Amino acid sequence: MIKVTKVEKLFPSIEEVFESPKEWFKYVFFPLLTVEIENEQQQKSKAHFVSMYACGLAEYESERTDCNWFFVRFEKVGDKYRFDGEMAWLPNFSELPQWYQNAVEDYVAHKDLYLNSGVKHSYDPSPYKDSLEKWEAISGDYATYMDTLLSYWVTRDKYQETGKFIAGNHYTQGYSGHEREIYELTPYDEDEETYEDLDEYLEYRLDTESYLCEEYDISLDDKDYLGYVIGYNYLQYSADTISLFISSDEKEVYNWFSFS
Template sequence: MKLYPTIEEVFDQPLNFYKTVFFPLLTIDLEAMDKGKGKVHFLTVWGNGNPELNFKDELFNYDYIRFDWSGDKYSFKGDLSSIETFGKLEEWYLEAEEEYVQNKVDYLTHKTWEEVNDSHLAKQNRRRKKISFEYYHYVKGLINYWVTRDKYLETGKFIQGGAYTDDDSDHERKIYNKLSKTGITTRSNELIGKVTGYDYSGFGEDEISLYIDRKQSQVFQKFSWS
């Protein structure tokens, strides 16, 4: 089990664009679950959640996504262009990345409630929100993902990044909600487990359920929100 695997550890041939949409959360070693050899990976996916969008194929929809699976890594053959902010993501990602690199020490340092409102991140969030809610939501969530990841790597404690940037609750989160206790099955929806997406990132889903379809050599996730 590994929290926050890299995009290269998840995908066979990751396109550069993938890092703007797919956010790796957790890798599960199937052998440790008595489900044979191999690995699967939980991901948060930007752009899901809106049933009114015109999704292009059967591999990606508002509440699920499906990947081809080599046994260890994924490949994605679907069309992501239905995402409303599709054309802006690379620009927003690069801006967030530059801002995070320049302010990383500050962003990883705990702020008191009194310090939060005047912090550099809060000022940037207010600026972005005036321009576009999606712009604000994406960059804020992405930076939160990086803060949560990097503080976990630094401390070994899985605490939501908002505890450092916004003085939110600093309790340790559950790495997963549920892991299957059954061995290998022939079902087309063999449940592996469930995680809470927003524990890992600021734009994470409420619940992500991950399944294997061994006959199709595919892995798929279902998403839900309260």
């Protein structure tokens, strides 16, 4: 069985995660966490939790079997991933280069304001909320993309500055400032029920996802489960998870998006 032996790095770069990344990768894939894994032969390598634009949004369903609204499958080559699929099925894909550039320019212009606005409560005004209103006036999809990307950058940069892993919208919009778990193997819920037995949790988890696996002819039963992180892009407090499954030959990795 392949297992995680060490949490290595939050927010690795695109170049650290992907072998020969294409230009559009940075528009679509958001690297969250790198972990060290070890197989039964005690050979070690790296695996990566990666979020994806539009993940978790069932209205963006496609017929693709290498990536979809609820998963993305990567080929694992050594310590890095390879992805040879295309993303034209994604909403607004042709507009993403310009949207990404807009996000870069906005962040350069307002970074200090976003990171240090000092907003205390979610109902208080803030420079970031002013930007959100402008983005929403353009379109809902545009606002979602900008908010996702900039919150990802704020969370990353404040973590690197403070060493505290707190969702970016705490700094920009006054939401909860609790420190998050960087990585977890099995969940803990508000009813104080835990899955102390990993096999019990996996049985529950695979049964929950079985209808999607059957529909798209995907098998997770023969994959090793590596754990999960909470929150798409660590944008807000939620029970949304990104789980990692790896094939026994370590050639395929599934980033699996689940939500409540």
